Amino acid sequence: MPIAVKDYSWDQNEKLVYLTVPLKGVKTNKVDIFSSEEYLKVSYPPYIFECLLHQPVDDEASTAQVGNGAVVFKLKKTDSSQWPQLQSDDAGNKEVMKQKREEALEKSQTRAKEKQKAKEEKKRETEKYSINQMMQIEETDRERIEHLKQSERNKATEELEQWKNEQMKQAEQEKLRLLQEKYKEDKIHRKAKKEEHKDEEIQDDMFRSGVRQNGHIEVKFTPRVFPTPVRESTTPLEDEWLKKQAESRRVVEIEDKDLSEQEKNPVWLRDKGNSFFASGDYQSAINAYSHAIRLNPKMPALYSNRAACHLKIRNFFKAAEDSSKALELLTPAVQQNAASRCKAHVRRGTAFCELEMYVEGLMDYEAALKIDRNNEKLQQDADRIRHIIQTETTS
Template structure:
């Protein structure tokens, strides 16, 4: 049975409400906050703060801050008016309160599902646009190369026509009987010219003695398609990068279901739905959705990583460690594009190790995450705290 928090404070103006709830020594990370336009709940075991607001507020303009042993909420009113009281009059009706809770949770879940569907649609449209633009760039590059080749061919044909015209003019002014004798060196040069210029071999009307000398060399500039990983040649990990891309491509191919079965057989939409449950605080429902997605596509590391976060919320540290370990196995080889993902998984597994008292392994995971994300100051702070715990244990 949770302990209801009654020693909170609140104040108001005609535009906003300020509520301060004490955490009573519970870590801020343990506080589970759920809010809507007319309902606020903060669950931090064994304490529970719950309030049905007197009037609706604007969620998008409101803010909640956790720190310094309290939870501070700034809620913006929809209407500029003084309430005079914080809580709604339904507080004394338990059945009405229960129904209100269910309606609020259902409305928030539906809103999150709709937002997830919209984000998924926008993401697919962006991917299609990116593919179309990439194909257009490749087509333009191909057309440019073909144009340069055609220009070179046209130039060569012009030179050939000019040379033929020049030879015809020389023939008119020179007597056939006075035709000069071909020297051995000149004959050798003509033979080499014949081997180097196959394009003139079909012109049977041109004698070998009148074939031109080889053309001067030319230069063609070729622009290559950019690599997926823009890494300098001396630092290239192309083999690992290609292995990673192949694994991700294989994982994306494992898609099941049709539009009529969109929530049952599509692992990515199941993932989005599970994320909605997670944000709503329904971690068991999120685990069920992630598990169903994994059964459809067991090669996506994000499914194991997110399910590990759910287990961590439920203090099921052993299962969190198992899922995090599996996610790290799938996030291999280590390439720049998965550094941040691997860092998150290391932090989740390290937190689970710390919860069961294995601070040594927790420190190893946090240090591994810090190497992948060196600019994260919060990781550096957590590492110092874990080292202090290890010092206390020894």
């Protein structure tokens, strides 16, 4: 049976009650303390201290410290009156003590449940707040990313429109140049025929008069014209393509003592770039093609091959630009440059699709299919792009 402790001490002022309970040599880790507004209990076997307070106290603002061989309670009064004694007059009544003990235990359990509930509620509120903050941050990031993507789309669209306008302008200039050349050729042809008719008239007059005269007769031949319809003949276009190819072979002379003879040869640089490309060194290949272009800016293969390198390192705007330059040089469209035109269209179409400009990309793939109609791989890629466009339209 526990031994009741009677040799405690207490003191008070207007606000606090101080109570000291000796531990009688018991270790502090074996002390069990329980308190409520009216009831105190300190259990440290074989000793026990129970106290039914004279007046209720503020249990939340009260403290208990264990140390130096004693338990010291600092109890906050609910009013400033002086207590005549520490314990209530009912402290000697076992039934009342039992009732107060049970009430104190029940209140303590209820208070513990309320604290746990409040703690859980606060935790839920904190988690809810954290989730809301994360959602706001994610929404802000999504809006920022969408804004960046839209800005890139707008920029790409503006650049494409500018490029289209430049292409149309260049096409008009090329058309005007061809018309001017044709006009000059027709004028020279008419002049030659006129002089030929004039020579024939002079010869007829000399024959009729029977006069033989010594002199030099200049004979001119008119070009032979074949009866093939113009819409079916590609000879003028092929002649123009051959003329452009001959011009493209002219190398710009660069005075640089640091360059070897090979490094001044654009064909050697093109082959060197192809070697770099095959080994996966795309930046070195770009450098080789760029140097070759500086030597000879009219070789379409240099631009087309450099576009393939830009695709590999995801410089899609550069790839589209180089492909367009290659197509510009691959004119007129003849059978001799069909394969090169097909590659340039495919590379520019691929760059457009990577930039999410699927309509423009499909136009280039369809242009490539007109050149190589039996290419199943091109047909599959074009069908895939159409499917993407249709999906975006329906969504």
